[in-house]
Structure formats: C-alpha cells, structure tokens
Amino acid sequence: MGTWGSGPFENDAAGDLLSAIRAGEFDITDFTGHVDEEYVEVEDSQAAIAVAEILAVAHGLLPAPPQLEGIDAVAYTESLTPEQREWILATLERTIGDPETSELYELWAENGPEDVEEWRAPILTRLESLKTLS
Known part of the structure; x- marks a missing residue:
C-alpha cells in the first residue's frame, strides 16, 4: 500500500522525486514531454x-518544509528552463481542472467533494502564486 495524502509530498511519487533530486538523478525532461x-x-x-x-520555496512564497531538507530550492529552480517552468504550471492547471483531464483529480473525486477541495485548494493557491512570477 502506498502513501496517500492531500499534501504535496504525501505520496510515494513525490518521495521518490525528492530522493532523486537529492541524489542529482531527477531529470524533469522525463516528464515535460507530456505537456x-x-x-x-x-x-x-x-x-x-x-x-x-x-x-514556491525558492521564491519565498512559503518556508521550506522538512521534506525539502538537503535540497537547494533556489539552485534547483535556477536549473529549470522557461519551458520546464511552463510545463509545471500547465500540468498543475490540468491536474486540478477536472476528472476528464487528470487521473489524480479523478481518484480524489472518488472520495467525495470535500476531499477534492481539501486536496485541490492549496494547489490552486500555489498555481496562482507561481503565475504572478512568470
């Protein structure tokens, strides 16, 4: 059974991603082709x-959570191309759009509207904050 929670790092995929970033092994280009x-x-x-x-941490929009220990958020952010940053925002939009555009949304919707909003609201806030930086 995997980890599953509404927070940005409360899933196995995010844990694996953070481990790969710490080890210098995460390549965002493996994901950006899906935009x-x-x-x-x-x-x-x-x-x-x-x-x-x-x-968001790199831009001072929120303090670094404990899960980011050992990751230089500023250096990582500076390593991203404008196209990769665009991919992040576009993917966030589709992720929280509706169950027709996002498997994750679809899974959260199975639990009911309250769970969807608990999961979706912070992502929407982050998306809006990051868009102001572009």
Missing part, C-alpha cells in the same frame, strides 16, 4: 505538484 497531452497521469501530476512546491 501537450490532454490527460495527465498520476505520476506526472504528483511530480508537477512537488516541483511547484520547490519553486
């Missing part, structure tokens, strides 16, 4: 959410 697809798979959504949190 033109209409439907976002769970792993792509979870990666975009986790990377968006790193961007």
Whole structure:
C-alpha cells in the first residue's frame, strides 16, 4: 500500500522525486514531454505538484518544509528552463481542472467533494502564486 495524502509530498511519487533530486538523478525532461497531452497521469501530476512546491520555496512564497531538507530550492529552480517552468504550471492547471483531464483529480473525486477541495485548494493557491512570477 502506498502513501496517500492531500499534501504535496504525501505520496510515494513525490518521495521518490525528492530522493532523486537529492541524489542529482531527477531529470524533469522525463516528464515535460507530456505537456501537450490532454490527460495527465498520476505520476506526472504528483511530480508537477512537488516541483511547484520547490519553486514556491525558492521564491519565498512559503518556508521550506522538512521534506525539502538537503535540497537547494533556489539552485534547483535556477536549473529549470522557461519551458520546464511552463510545463509545471500547465500540468498543475490540468491536474486540478477536472476528472476528464487528470487521473489524480479523478481518484480524489472518488472520495467525495470535500476531499477534492481539501486536496485541490492549496494547489490552486500555489498555481496562482507561481503565475504572478512568470
């Protein structure tokens, strides 16, 4: 059974992503090729959410949570291309759009509207904050 929670790092995919970033093994280009697809798979959504949190920390939009220990958020953010940052925002939009565009949204919707909003609201806030930086 995997980890599952509404927070940006409360899933196995985000934990794996953070471990890979710490080890210098995460390549965001493995994900960015999906930006033109209409439907976002769970792993792509979870990666975009986790990377968006790193961007938010780097830009001082929130303090670094304990999960980011050992990750230089500023250096990581500076390593991203404008296209990769665009992918993050586009993927976040589709992730929280509706169950027709996002497998993760679809899974949260199975639990009911209250759970969807608990999960969706902070991502929407992060998306809006990051858009002001672009």
